[in-house]
Amino acid sequence: MSALVVIVRLISGLNRLIGAIFSWLALAIVVVCFAVVVQRYVFSTSFVWMQDLYVWLNGAMFTAVAGFALMRDDHVRVDVFYRNAPVRRKAMVDLFGVFVFLLPYCYVVAFYAWPFVARAWKYGEGSANYGGMPGLWVLKSFIIAFAALVALQGLAMAARSVLVLAGREAELPVSLRYTSGQE
Structure with a gap:
């Protein structure tokens, strides 16, 4: 098994695990919201604090599972040309998109969020609402986790694209291969 396959499997496995764990927050959000009502x-x-809780759970869930959504192609994509494209063209588009758009975006998010998150940790920031939840710094940390998990999944996408362009897609597990368009 090549190093690229190992990278794709490890990163995708990490995002799959995080997605499986944090997707359960959807149930918690519904239960807490119902209790508030x-x-x-x-x-x-x-x-x-309960009103804060379901909003915070929502923020934590959506930022944590972003890499998982990217791995599963559940993200928003303008796919006028992509959907029916051959696998090699999809690989080229993904490789270009990862390095020109995705990774720079993740860098900008992390770069500008870092002081914001560090300040929240420094002050032990809590809710701005009287009687709200303490620990807003934990929620703000999910911004950095979001950027890291999406960037990692972007690197896995790039590695997968390189494998496809090298004619070695068969080395990947079926669940991590491209869906075929026109061949």
Whole structure:
């Protein structure tokens, strides 16, 4: 097994694991939101920290599973030319897109988020709402995790594209291969 295949498998495996774990937050979001509504309309009470909780869980889930979504091609793509393209053309488009758009985007996000996140950690930042949740610094850290996981998956996409262009796509597991368009 070549080094590129190992890279694709490891990074995709990491994002698959994180996706499987953090996708369960969707259930937690629904349960907490339901509890907030019941508290408000049945018991005429409300806890600000619970309102913060379901918003924060939502932010954590969507930033954590972004790499997983990219791995599964569940992200938004303008695929007028891509959907029915041959596998080699898809590989070229992905290779170009990773290095020209995706990795620079991840760098900009991480670069500009770093001081923001570091300041939140330094102050032990909590909710701006009175009675809200402490630990906003944890949620803000997911911005850096988002950039890292998406960038890693971008590198896996680039490695996969190189394997395809080298005629070695068969070395990849079926779940990580391109879906074929016109051949």
